[in-house]
Amino acid sequence: MGTVAEEIFSKKLSRDVSAGEIVLVDIDVTMSHDNTTPLAIKALRNTGKPLYDKNRIVVIFDHVQPPASVESATLQKEVLEFVKKEGIKNFFREGICHQVLVEKGFVIPGRVIIGGDSHTCTYGALGAFGTGVGSTDIGVSYATGKNWFRVPETFYFDVNGSFAKGVYPKDLILKIIGKVGARGATYKACEFGGETIENMALGNRLTLTNMAIEMGGKTGLIKTDKVTESFLKSRGYPYTEIVPNDPNYEKVFEFDVDDLTPQLAVSPRVDNVYPVEKYAGTEVDEVFIGTCTNGRIEDLEIAARMFKGKKLSPLLKTIIVPASNEVYFEAMNRGYIKIFMDAGAMVCNPGCGPCIGRHQGVIAPGDRALTTMNRNFIGRMGSDKGEIIIASPATAAATALTGKITDPREVI
């Protein structure tokens, strides 16, 4: 009985669980990456306990791949030694953790997954409870196979209508965050539903749940349906239904996307959200399309369509980073990579790219970057004197074509 979050914890514990309860549960998957695993190993070692179950652990190298400095290479070497010594089979170096976990079938409806990365909230697009934790919590799960949670109350986002041409799910989630605010959903599960979500492809659903943390949410959730089922079954992964059952939502927000327009989140807050018109014509120095928010095939498809047969100015840094090798291969097969390179964009190997500010497109003082990332905090992409603006892949591609912030509806 209850919200998607309550249903997951109730199934997990085989009893009715309600929001506000504190529960200790078995963790189905514990994930961490090159940036957060070193401290998790330290925490495990400091407990004095052995690894509880290596088969429920996934380690992904994605943040700075391949390593871009002696320091990161050294830390990654430590993690590799741990992976080898403990015999961890689920080790990947082929894209962003959140994309790879979905592709490889670790994200199954009803599972409880913790990740040493705040965007672990992404997994709720498949009806799993995913939430970001720090490295010590990862270490706790390494040592015990369990962790504690306060079952969250739920904010429900009822989204109806159809997107106009040039308007995308990224514009919707920016609009939502602009309305709710950067701390408006702190500790809450953010459940998305309504006809717009029902008609949305899985890749686009991941864009919404990915950004739940940007309004403080503990996780983003979408009930399972035919879209979830066909995605999982087509890959031979198990499917279980997770749907709300007479839910009691703390708050319901209604959004109609019929009249939604392209949105921007301008520096330095994700809830600084304005229609693209407000900043149209502003010059940019870098355009970056990628990340766990918008580095999927659906996103690259938009950019490829807009870049086809066009030339980008080499004065602008245009960077494209597919979210995973699977996405990269698909983009190659569809001819997108050729289109990007013909246009003059730089296509980097799958991973987090410049979103972590350590490689593949670090910004200089005074640089303005228009990106499909999920955060625009000061200093995130490099210099703290630079500026980060967040937008949809269509707005990013339109902006790359002109070198100025451009409404994609004028280009499509």
Place this chain on the structure above:
Amino acid sequence: MGKIFRFGDDVNTDEIIPGRYNVTTDPKALAEHCFFEVRPDFSKTVKTGDFIVAGENFGCGSSREHAPIAIKASGVKAVIAKSFARIFYRNCINIGLPIMISDELYDLVQDGEEIEVNLKEGRIKILKTGKEVRSQGFPEFILKIIDAGGIVHFLKNHDIGELEDGI
């Protein structure tokens, strides 16, 4: 007794320590870059026993534990905010960085002022005015982790199931 470093609302983990400085797990090295960009004087002027006082949603953003580690290694005795972002809140409890939640304190103090804090009793005394405010309490199972000095220390002597006794 310690001095206050006062910050506003929504202080994010990139401000506490930018991602590009997370290239070490050494607490002292992380402390050198704590608030490196938003408050460059912090690491040079902070003294053991000082406090951070902030508004709403302190520690929002990334899950990086480098952020509370950097603060703890700076010698900060406690972070006292109106509210905390949830991952940061868990991380502080887990690593044994004391946090206190107080709606009241923020508007009563200025940067650089001195306060005296009794963590166990949740009392904060503002030295200049002599006024005392109280912080919110923690659930019992969280107190078990805090009392042990963090979850790693708790697990050294206990089974994780023992946390449930307090649930």
